[in-house]
Amino acid sequence: VQKMQLDQQKTRKEDAKTQFTQEKDLRKEFTALAKPFRETITNFNKAYAFASKKNPTGASDIALVFSYMKALDPRSVVRENEQASTENAGGVPAYVRNAWNKISTGQKFDPKVRAEILDASRSLVLGQLQSQRDLEKEYLGYSQRNNLNQENVFTSLLPKVGTFLNPIKVSSIEEAEEKLKDGQFFEINGQIGVIE
Numbered sequence: 001v002q003k004m005q006l007d008q009q010k011t012r013k014e015d016a017k018t019q020f021t022q023e024k025d026l027r028k029e030f031t032a033l034a035k036p037f038r039e040t041i042t043n044f045n046k047a048y049a050f051a052s053k054k055n056p057t058g059a060s061d062i063a064l065v066f067s068y069m070k071a072l073d074p075r076s077v078v079r080e081n082e083q084a085s086t087e088n089a090g091g092v093p094a095y096v097r098n099a100w101n102k103i104s105t106g107q108k109f110d111p112k113v114r115a116e117i118l119d120a121s122r123s124l125v126l127g128q129l130q131s132q133r134d135l136e137k138e139y140l141g142y143s144q145r146n147n148l149n150q151e152n153v154f155t156s157l158l159p160k161v162g163t164f165l166n167p168i169k170v171s172s173i174e175e176a177e178e179k180l181k182d183g184q185f186f187e188i189n190g191q192i193g194v195i196e
Helices: 002-051 058-072 094-103 111-145 173-179
Strands: 185-188 191-194
Touching: 002 058, 002 111, 058 111, 173 185
Parallel strands: none
Antiparallel strands: 185 191
């Protein structure tokens, strides 16, 4: 009986070690595959913070452009003393290049330009959402089929409901005010608002 208990204990330890190894390997794979989306989200969050400042400055406008360009291409390098020419800003819309050239001479962005850059940054994230959903669904499946703890395999990077990137759709301001909490974002006919 004692030998049987020792054998069972040894088997449980081996199973736990195997499970840990499988979870670790899947987490490493997932982290590598999700890296581009994580970088885009990180740079979007920075762009959102700079675009949403109550009292924007030339410095925050410069940081907004850097964040947007990093969201476009995380490996891009743009230096403060460079003009945003076509050569060093490939894929960047003309209005961003023009705005960059403007702030590089000491001027601040027009609020409309900030909103356009933030909208473009948001579009970058939304364009990658389905791929990220598919990736997370795939690794959730691996976890479930192999009786692994999904939380040890990956943490979802998808925007939470009620955030700027995933606003709650409502039909009217009244519905938003009635159903949502302070700080939650909502969408009405393509326009995003927040409960304050």
